[in-house]
Amino acid sequence: xxxxxxxxxxxxxxxxxALSASxxxxxxxxxxxxAGIAEVAECVxxxxxxHAAVLRFxxxxxxWFVVVGPEAPLVAGLGDxxxxxxxxxxxxxxxxxxxxxSKGFTKDLCREAGIPTGAYGxxxxxxxxxxxxxxxxxPIVVKAxxxxxxxxxxxxxxxxxxxxxxxxxxxxxxxxxxAEVVIEEFLDGEEASFFALCDGTTALALATAQDxxxxxxxxxxxxxxxxxxxxxAPIMTPDMVAxxxxxxxxxxxxxxxxxxxxxxxxxxxxxxxxxxxxxxxEYNVRFGDPETQVLMLRLKSDLLAGMLATADGVLDxxxxxxxxxxxxxxxxxANGYPGPPQKGTEIKGLDAARAVEGxxxxxxxxxxxxxxxxxxxxxxxxxxxxxxxxxxxxxxxYEAIAKIDWPGGFCRRDIGWRAVAREKESET
Numbered sequence: 001x002x003x004x005x006x007x008x009x010x011x012x013x014x015x016x017x018a019l020s021a022s023x024x025x026x027x028x029x030x031x032x033x034x035a036g037i038a039e040v041a042e043c044v045x046x047x048x049x050x051h052a053a054v055l056r057f058x059x060x061x062x063x064w065f066v067v068v069g070p071e072a073p074l075v076a077g078l079g080d081x082x083x084x085x086x087x088x089x090x091x092x093x094x095x096x097x098x099x100x101x102s103k104g105f106t107k108d109l110c111r112e113a114g115i116p117t118g119a120y121g122x123x124x125x126x127x128x129x130x131x132x133x134x135x136x137x138x139p140i141v142v143k144a145x146x147x148x149x150x151x152x153x154x155x156x157x158x159x160x161x162x163x164x165x166x167x168x169x170x171x172x173x174x175x176x177x178x179a180e181v182v183i184e185e186f187l188d189g190e191e192a193s194f195f196a197l198c199d200g201t202t203a204l205a206l207a208t209a210q211d212x213x214x215x216x217x218x219x220x221x222x223x224x225x226x227x228x229x230x231x232x233a234p235i236m237t238p239d240m241v242a243x244x245x246x247x248x249x250x251x252x253x254x255x256x257x258x259x260x261x262x263x264x265x266x267x268x269x270x271x272x273x274x275x276x277x278x279x280x281x282e283y284n285v286r287f288g289d290p291e292t293q294v295l296m297l298r299l300k301s302d303l304l305a306g307m308l309a310t311a312d313g314v315l316d317x318x319x320x321x322x323x324x325x326x327x328x329x330x331x332x333x334a335n336g337y338p339g340p341p342q343k344g345t346e347i348k349g350l351d352a353a354r355a356v357e358g359x360x361x362x363x364x365x366x367x368x369x370x371x372x373x374x375x376x377x378x379x380x381x382x383x384x385x386x387x388x389x390x391x392x393x394x395x396x397x398y399e400a401i402a403k404i405d406w407p408g409g410f411c412r413r414d415i416g417w418r419a420v421a422r423e424k425e426s427e428t
Contacts, residue, residue, distance in 0.1 A: 001026055002062050003304070005041065006048050006078070007069030008032040010331075010364030010382045011289035014296040015069060015303070016041050017362065022304035029061060035373050036363025048073050051081040058087055065089065067307060071147055071286050075101035079265075090307040092285050095261035099252075099283040103182045104145050106283050113255040115248050117280040118185035118272075126170045129181050133162055141184040143282075144169050146177030151338060153223055155186065187281065189274035190418070192233045193291045194241075196249050196269075197306060200262030202315040203249050207298055207322050208236035209291040210418065215338055217414045224338045225379055228415030230328040230390050231294040234422050235273050244271065244278045252283070264310060293362050293382045294327035328393035328416045329384035330401060332409045334365070337378040341365075345408025347373045347381070353400035358386040358393070361400070375408055383411075390419040 003025060005016055013036045020028055020040040031054075033043030047053055058066065066082055068074055068091035077094035098105045104122035109115070122145065123129035133140065142165035144152030152174045156162035162183075169178030191213075195206040210233040215221040236244075248269055256263045268284035268291075287295070296303070300321040309318040334341035347366070350373060354361050362384060365377015383400050387393030394416045401411060 001064035003028050004058060004061070004063045004066045005030045005069060006067065006073055008034045008037065009070065009289055010362045010379065011287050011292040012069040013037045013362040013364070014293045014382070015067065015287065017360065018296040018299060018303040019067070022302050024302065024304050024308075029063070031057075034363045035366040035368040036361070038368070048078065049076065051078060054078070055081070055085055063087070065304075065308065065311075066091070069286060071097070071100050071284065074285055075147060088308075088311050090265060090311055092263050092265040093261060096256055096263040096265075097285045099256075099263070099267070100285040101147060102145055103143050103282055104180060106280075107182060107184075109252070109255055110280060113251045115251050115280055116276075116278065118187050120182055120184045122180060122182045124180050126166050129166045129183060130163055132183055133159065133166070136183070136185070138162065139186040141186055142166055142169070143182045143184065144174040144178040145180035145182055146174070148174040148177040149225060151223065151225070152177055155223075187272040187274055187279055189272045189279075190235050191281070192236050192271045192273055193229070193288050194236065194244050194249070194269040194271055195287065195291070195295065196245070196267050197310045197315055198253050198263050198265065198267050199310050199313040199315040200257060200264045201253070201313065203245065203253050203267070204315045204318065204320065205241060205245055205249075206266075206320065207231050207295055208233040208241065209288070209294055210235070211288065211291055212412060212415055215412075217412050222338055224333075226288070226290045226331065227333070227412045228328070228330045229288075229290045229294050230326060230393065230416045230419055231291070231298055232326065234419050240273060240278060244269065248278060248280050264313075266310075289364075290329045290331055290382050293329040293384045297327040297360060297384055297386050298323045298325065323386070325386045325388060326390040326393045326419075327384065327386050328390060328397050329362075329382045330397045330411050330415045331364070331379050332381040332383060332401065332404070332406065332411045333379050334375045334377065334409050341375070341378040342408055343374075343376055345375045345406065347375060347409070348405035349403045352403040353383065356385070356396055356400040356403070358396050359400045360384050375406075380409060389423055390416045391423055394420060
């Protein structure tokens with residue numbers, strides 16, 4: 001079958017890499033794709049915000065299945081357009097995508113369904129937000145309600161910092177995403193990323209992962225879209241996985257179905273593992289980035305078959321197999337990120353890096369200029385490796401990074417530090 005993949009980041013390169021291995025695939029198209037995706041798919045220029053243009057492309061190229069990678073077209077309702085046109089797809093509806101499109105919506109759903117999450121308030125003006133803030137302890141979390149590319153969250157350690165974050169939202173720092181603000185209780189624990197395929201009724205847990213949001217070593221500096229990840233996450237024991245499914249994921253699927261807006265796609269739960277168990281920080285309605293990169297390296301099953309089972313509503317008769325190996329990915333970002341990144345710098349040494357055992361390189365913000373690969377975004381490359389342990393995967397990833405010649409970029413040097421420390425403790 002011909003498949004169209006929407007998106008052009010590191011997540012989409014990892015998905016394209018996995019989809020390209022499916023025996024069910026005839027041809028893979030990607031819109032817009034990137035320099036790395038072009039190695040496994042035909043990249044096409046297509047305005048995905050123009051749904052009529054997307055439908056014309058689907059008809060002209062005999063597309064049988066559409067996979068939507070990023071959140072923006074999901075929240076904009078591309079899934080609804082595809083469903084109304086009778087095109088099979090892997091994407092939740094616009095109504096279901098509110099789980100990511102509005103943090104306040106998700107918090108309200110949690111309250112109604114008894115899903116464990118931090119206490120919160122939601123506000124449409126600075127004065128009422130600050131009045132609520134005055135009654136709460138710090139640290140505290142201030143979030144723009146809408147989509148802000150992973151940057152609309154401030155973990156404030158002082159009231160002054162929290163008030164500044166509130167002002168930033170209402171003064172337009174995040175555009176329409178900051179028209180409403182959610183103020184949340186600070187949850188103490190260890191974060192984990194949890195994914196489940198959902199077909200509207202059944203939820204199938206995927207492998208676990210842990211992301212690194214802060215830009216600097218030692219989890220310092222501002223939040224980013226993610227500077228690295230590894231899988232599996234040791235904090236997600238079998239008991240914790242079972243509790244997450246029973247206390248968070250399945251109640252969410254049931255609540256969405258009861259509302260008449262069943263969730264079909266991949267549900268990404270950002271968790272805080274506290275002394276009392278898992279609590280939901282927030283939902284995303286698509287695969288995570290950079291977690292997808294490590295999940296795809298560990299996935300043994302046919303990704304396309306799993307997505308089709310999700311679309312067809314038959315996950316109750318489906319399962320996925322995973323490699324026992326660990327996977328780790330390190331994000332190489334352009335200088336300046338998470339602020340305005342330096343674009344256009346040349347990246348050399350990718351072939352030598354890819355030759356390291358167990359390594360795959362997924363492109364995020366790149367473009368090709370003749371024979372040259374240039375940086376074209378904030379997060380630019382994902383150097384990803386498999387290993388028998390997280391420590392081995394980490395060593396391979398950084399060995400590959402050492403072969404990349406790119407003065408215009410940087411990376412964290414401690415990705416996977418929690419898991420590596422646990423492995424060392426278990427050896428003693």
